Amino acid sequence: GGIAHHLADQYELQRAGHPYYNSRSGGGEGHLEIAKNIYYSNKDLAHMVLSLKPFGCMPSTQSDGAQAAVVSHYKDIIYLPIETSGEGEINAHSRVQMALGEAKNKAKNEFAEALDKNGLTLEECRAWVEQHPESKRPLYHVPHTKGVVGAAANFVYHIKQRMEAGR
Incomplete structure (x- = not known):
């Protein structure tokens, strides 16, 4: 149908997110959260990014901290991190x-x-x-x-x- 957009090039994502979160950090995909937020904004694919994740995921928690810098550089981004537990x-x-x-x-x-x-x-x-x-x-x-x-x-x-x- 041609409705869905093509999968993002992983190296392009890595390059986009690396200035905010070192992609060489082991233990998860925190750098991809940042990279996808930038990617969806730059490619005009979403008005908002909602990141739903398990409570206590360390790479994701670290990426939330780095997202503050991303949001300050990309003013039009609406980013909302939500943890599945630990929050009312x-x-x-x-x-x-x-x-x-x-x-x-x-x-x-x-x-x-x-x-x-x-x-x-x-x-x-x-x-x-x-x-x-x-x-x-x-x-x-x-x-x-x-x-x-x-x-x-x-x-x-x-x-x-x-x-x-x-x-």
């Missing part, structure tokens, strides 16, 4: 809700910006979809637009391209 369920739930709310706002703003930049309204997009039933298929491929993360915003850019091409 209510506290974890409220932290996730807050982070999801922030990511949802980023996605809504990105969608509104896509409509504005392309000179389209939501109604015009819906009308185009009605005229092109193939776009309703669950595995319909929408190309990625550089700098755009959300599926809805990418779809707006795709609609505009198809309109301009007369298709």
Whole structure:
């Protein structure tokens, strides 16, 4: 279907995360947590990264400390580490809700910006979809637009391209 993105090159991840967490540190994949956070941000693949991990995982705990530096260098990153125990369920739930709310706002703003930049309204997009039933298929491929993360915003850019091409 072409829906899922390709697996990240492990050496590329290693290079991205190494300045924040030495990839030669043995005992786990803490460096990959950092690298994936940077990767998803740089490749416009996610509005938010949630790291769910077991309580007491030392490499992961160390990477949480290093994530502070990552977040300070990459201002748009929303990163939320959650441990599966050792933290109250209510506290974890409220932290996730807050982070999801922030990511949802980023996605809504990105969608509104896509409509504005392309000179389209939501109604015009819906009308185009009605005229092109193939776009309703669950595995319909929408190309990625550089700098755009959300599926809805990418779809707006795709609609505009198809309109301009007369298709």
